[in-house]
Amino acid sequence: VQLQASGGGLVQPGGSLRLSCAASGGSFNDYALGWFRQAPGKEREVVAVIRWGGGRTAYADSVKGRFTISRDYAKNTLYLQMNRLNPEDTSVYYCAARIRWTTNWGSASEYNYWGQGTLVTVSS
DSSP: OEEEEEOOEEEOTTOOEEEEEEEESSOGGGEEEEEEEEOTTSOOEEEEEEETTTOOEEEOTTTTTTEEEEEETTTTEEEEEEOSOOGGGOEEEEEEEEESOOTTTTOGGGOOEEOOOEEEEEOO
Protein backbone atom coordinates (compact mmCIF):
# COMPACT_ATOMS: atom_id res chain seq x y z
CA VAL A 1 0.00 0.00 0.00
CA GLN A 2 1.30 3.40 -0.99
CA LEU A 3 -0.09 6.73 0.13
CA GLN A 4 0.84 10.06 -1.43
CA ALA A 5 -0.34 13.22 0.34
CA SER A 6 -0.52 16.64 -1.26
CA GLY A 7 -2.23 20.00 -0.98
CA GLY A 8 -0.48 21.65 1.94
CA GLY A 9 0.55 25.29 1.90
CA LEU A 10 0.30 28.66 3.56
CA VAL A 11 -3.17 29.98 4.36
CA GLN A 12 -4.44 32.92 6.37
CA PRO A 13 -6.45 32.44 9.56
CA GLY A 14 -10.09 31.81 8.68
CA GLY A 15 -9.17 30.40 5.31
CA SER A 16 -9.66 26.98 3.74
CA LEU A 17 -7.47 24.28 2.27
CA ARG A 18 -8.09 20.81 0.85
CA LEU A 19 -5.60 18.00 1.29
CA SER A 20 -5.52 14.94 -0.98
CA CYS A 21 -4.05 11.50 -0.47
CA ALA A 22 -3.71 9.17 -3.47
CA ALA A 23 -3.90 5.54 -2.38
CA SER A 24 -2.61 2.57 -4.38
CA GLY A 25 -1.51 -1.02 -4.02
CA GLY A 26 -4.53 -2.38 -2.25
CA SER A 27 -8.23 -3.08 -2.35
CA PHE A 28 -9.39 -0.51 0.12
CA ASN A 29 -12.98 -1.51 0.70
CA ASP A 30 -12.07 -3.13 4.04
CA TYR A 31 -9.68 -0.38 5.09
CA ALA A 32 -9.88 2.57 7.41
CA LEU A 33 -7.99 5.62 6.18
CA GLY A 34 -7.32 8.77 8.08
CA TRP A 35 -5.50 12.01 8.56
CA PHE A 36 -3.11 12.69 11.41
CA ARG A 37 -1.02 15.76 12.16
CA GLN A 38 2.11 16.54 14.08
CA ALA A 39 3.29 19.97 15.16
CA PRO A 40 6.91 20.64 16.21
CA GLY A 41 7.59 19.26 19.67
CA LYS A 42 4.22 17.55 19.89
CA GLU A 43 2.97 14.02 19.46
CA ARG A 44 1.20 12.89 16.33
CA GLU A 45 -2.55 13.26 16.78
CA VAL A 46 -5.59 12.08 14.89
CA VAL A 47 -7.59 14.55 12.83
CA ALA A 48 -10.23 12.40 11.13
CA VAL A 49 -10.75 8.83 9.99
CA ILE A 50 -13.09 7.22 7.45
CA ARG A 51 -14.04 3.62 6.72
CA TRP A 52 -13.50 3.30 3.00
CA GLY A 53 -16.41 0.95 2.46
CA GLY A 54 -19.53 2.44 3.98
CA GLY A 55 -18.14 5.86 4.77
CA ARG A 56 -18.28 5.82 8.56
CA THR A 57 -16.33 8.80 9.89
CA ALA A 58 -14.83 9.98 13.16
CA TYR A 59 -13.26 13.32 14.07
CA ALA A 60 -11.06 14.81 16.73
CA ASP A 61 -13.04 17.24 18.88
CA SER A 62 -10.72 20.08 17.87
CA VAL A 63 -11.78 19.89 14.21
CA LYS A 64 -15.45 18.88 14.40
CA GLY A 65 -17.60 21.25 12.40
CA ARG A 66 -14.58 22.70 10.56
CA PHE A 67 -12.96 19.74 8.78
CA THR A 68 -14.56 17.11 6.56
CA ILE A 69 -12.99 13.82 5.53
CA SER A 70 -14.19 12.13 2.35
CA ARG A 71 -13.07 9.69 -0.32
CA ASP A 72 -13.48 9.22 -4.05
CA TYR A 73 -13.86 5.56 -5.01
CA ALA A 74 -13.09 6.06 -8.67
CA LYS A 75 -9.90 7.98 -8.01
CA ASN A 76 -8.82 6.00 -4.92
CA THR A 77 -8.23 9.32 -3.26
CA LEU A 78 -8.78 10.50 0.29
CA TYR A 79 -9.54 14.14 1.02
CA LEU A 80 -9.54 16.47 3.97
CA GLN A 81 -11.45 19.71 3.52
CA MET A 82 -10.29 22.18 6.14
CA ASN A 83 -12.32 25.32 6.79
CA ARG A 84 -12.00 28.14 9.34
CA LEU A 85 -8.36 27.34 9.85
CA ASN A 86 -6.54 28.85 12.80
CA PRO A 87 -2.85 29.03 13.74
CA GLU A 88 -3.27 26.01 16.05
CA ASP A 89 -3.94 23.91 12.94
CA THR A 90 -0.38 24.50 11.72
CA SER A 91 1.21 21.06 11.42
CA VAL A 92 2.58 18.47 9.10
CA TYR A 93 -0.42 16.41 7.99
CA TYR A 94 -0.10 12.71 7.22
CA CYS A 95 -2.49 10.24 5.65
CA ALA A 96 -2.56 6.73 7.09
CA ALA A 97 -4.30 3.42 6.49
CA ARG A 98 -5.04 0.15 8.23
CA ILE A 99 -7.07 -2.93 7.41
CA ARG A 100 -10.49 -2.77 9.04
CA TRP A 101 -12.02 -0.13 11.26
CA THR A 102 -10.92 -0.16 14.87
CA THR A 103 -12.57 1.22 17.98
CA ASN A 104 -9.14 2.66 18.76
CA TRP A 105 -9.29 4.71 15.55
CA GLY A 106 -7.59 7.69 17.14
CA SER A 107 -4.30 5.97 17.91
CA ALA A 108 -1.50 6.42 15.38
CA SER A 109 0.04 3.11 16.44
CA GLU A 110 -2.99 1.28 14.99
CA TYR A 111 -2.08 2.28 11.42
CA ASN A 112 0.29 0.25 9.31
CA TYR A 113 0.70 2.45 6.26
CA TRP A 114 1.73 6.08 6.13
CA GLY A 115 2.20 8.67 3.45
CA GLN A 116 4.79 11.38 3.53
CA GLY A 117 3.65 14.54 5.27
CA THR A 118 2.40 17.73 3.76
CA LEU A 119 2.93 20.98 5.65
CA VAL A 120 0.01 23.25 6.46
CA THR A 121 0.90 26.68 7.83
CA VAL A 122 -1.84 29.01 9.07
CA SER A 123 -0.48 32.49 9.47
CA SER A 124 -1.20 36.07 8.53
